[in-house]
Amino acid sequence: MKFHGYFRSSASYRLRIALALKNIPHEQASVHLSRGGGEQFAPAFRKLNPQMLVPVVEDDGQVLTQSLAILEYLDEKWPTPPILPKTPAERARVRALALVMACEMHPLNNLRVLNYLTKDLGLSEEAKLTWYRHWIALGFQALEGMLADHPETGRFCHGDTPTIADICLVPQVFNAKRFDCPMQGYPTVMRIYEGCEKLPAFAGAHPSRQPDAE
Amino acid sequence: MKFHGYFRSSASYRLRIALALKNIPHEQASVHLSRGGGEQFAPAFRKLNPQMLVPVVEDDGQVLTQSLAILEYLDEKWPTPPILPKTPAERARVRALALVMACEMHPLNNLRVLNYLTKDLGLSEEAKLTWYRHWIALGFQALEGMLADHPETGRFCHGDTPTIADICLVPQVFNAKRFDCPMQGYPTVMRIYEGCEKLPAFAGAHPSRQPDAE
Numbered sequence: 011m012k013f014h015g016y017f018r019s020s021a022s023y024r025l026r027i028a029l030a031l032k033n034i035p036h037e038q039a040s041v042h043l044s045r046g047g048g049e050q051f052a053p054a055f056r057k058l059n060p061q062m063l064v065p066v067v068e069d070d071g072q073v074l075t076q077s078l079a080i081l082e083y084l085d086e087k088w089p090t091p092p093i094l095p096k097t098p099a100e101r102a103r104v105r106a107l108a109l110v111m112a113c114e115m116h117p118l119n120n121l122r123v124l125n126y127l128t129k130d131l132g133l134s135e136e137a138k139l140t141w142y143r144h145w146i147a148l149g150f151q152a153l154e155g156m157l158a159d160h161p162e163t164g165r166f167c168h169g170d171t172p173t174i175a176d177i178c179l180v181p182q183v184f185n186a187k188r189f190d191c192p193m194q195g196y197p198t199v200m201r202i203y204e205g206c207e208k209l210p211a212f213a214g215a216h217p218s219r220q221p222d223a224e
Numbered sequence: 225m226k227f228h229g230y231f232r233s234s235a236s237y238r239l240r241i242a243l244a245l246k247n248i249p250h251e252q253a254s255v256h257l258s259r260g261g262g263e264q265f266a267p268a269f270r271k272l273n274p275q276m277l278v279p280v281v282e283d284d285g286q287v288l289t290q291s292l293a294i295l296e297y298l299d300e301k302w303p304t305p306p307i308l309p310k311t312p313a314e315r316a317r318v319r320a321l322a323l324v325m326a327c328e329m330h331p332l333n334n335l336r337v338l339n340y341l342t343k344d345l346g347l348s349e350e351a352k353l354t355w356y357r358h359w360i361a362l363g364f365q366a367l368e369g370m371l372a373d374h375p376e377t378g379r380f381c382h383g384d385t386p387t388i389a390d391i392c393l394v395p396q397v398f399n400a401k402r403f404d405c406p407m408q409g410y411p412t413v414m415r416i417y418e419g420c421e422k423l424p425a426f427a428g429a430h431p432s433r434q435p436d437a438e
Contacts, residue, residue, distance in 0.1 A: 060369025
């Protein structure tokens with residue numbers, strides 16, 4: 011397996027956590043998202059992934075894209091330890107938590123969107139940060155509402171073992187902290203974040219600990 | 225099963241298609257996203273879904289949110305006909321196609337984001353449309369690249385039966401057409417769209433055919 015990612019990409023960070031939790035052997039290739047105008051736009055990479063986004067995983071001659079699709083693939087091919095619960099209802103809860111981050115928060119705040127705001131729309135740095143923090147606050151408010159006092163929330167988002175919800179949560183909190191978003195309003199989110207950070211799979215996947223970190 | 229949606233919401237449209245394909249009995253409740261400032265912000269609905277978004281499905285005492293999580297749930301509980309293929313690699317391809325729309329296109333162009341652009345950032349109608357069409361074009365270029373000439377693309381996005389990729393594609397194309405986005409550059413996307421529209425499950429889920437249509 012070959013894993014193409016970038017140290018600071020949230021979606022790559024998700025996969026690093028899952029690969030470590032499941033102890034899946036792989037080699038890493040770094041795709042620098044800004045050097046030389048962005049290595050993801052190079053013809054060879056574009057051929058690999060027409061979306062021009064990381065992460066990409068090559069496994070068994072198949073090219074896999076979109077981090078949530080890859081997480082499901084890893085769980086189906088390497089089921090131990092599982093990163094999704096067993097029953098349809100529980101799986102739906104965990105996937106919904108992950109999708110709040112993957113669909114409502116991260117897409118509005120990734121590099122290409124922030125670039126569009128400042129370069130194409132001419133927004134100030136301050137207006138860009140206000141945008142960023144607006145969607146982060148809305149998302150974490152929703153997540154806190156879904157997690158706090160829910161009977162199935164445990165040490166992690168769902169029960170006492172990590173799932174794809176936690177795998178999305180840690181990079182999202184890391185990202186929010188990088189942009190100095192206030193986090194006091196989300197005690198359950200932060201409790202789970204801090205619990206995850208104590209596990210070697212999460213700690214080792216941190217952007218600062220990657221070979222391509224700057 | 226009770227399905228809370230809105231005729232024009234793309235994510236509700238996805239679920240209507242899946243419920244029809246699988247012939248799952250349900251009652252519908254309409255949540256008007258702009259009347260009275262938006263019925264999704266009413267306390268009772270917020271209690272049901274702290275995300276204040278549609279669709280929401282209530283089934284067996286469980287509240288389900290996030291359309292892709294609900295599609296997976298429906299497929300696990302009502303497996304016939306399947307809306308995901310069988311092997312992990314094929315499932316990963318179908319999920320990735322769906323996620324291009326669910327993560328890279330729709331989140332940038334939904335109602336609350338467009339409202340932020342015009343109301344909070346003071347963008348003109350023209351600048352808003354340029355934003356809309358920019359992300360639509362980027363997404364459909366990626367999708368066309370993933371679908372055209374791919375050996376597994378068939379009558380539908382993957383093979384000859386509809387999957388969650390087609391279930392996301394039809395509402396996304398409908399939405400793009402509503403905003404007059406040029407679609408000539410995506411012949412495979414449009415061929416699949418037109419094929420889907422011939423099936424009663426897709427045709428009957430069209431926004432104009434819903435009881436709450438305006």
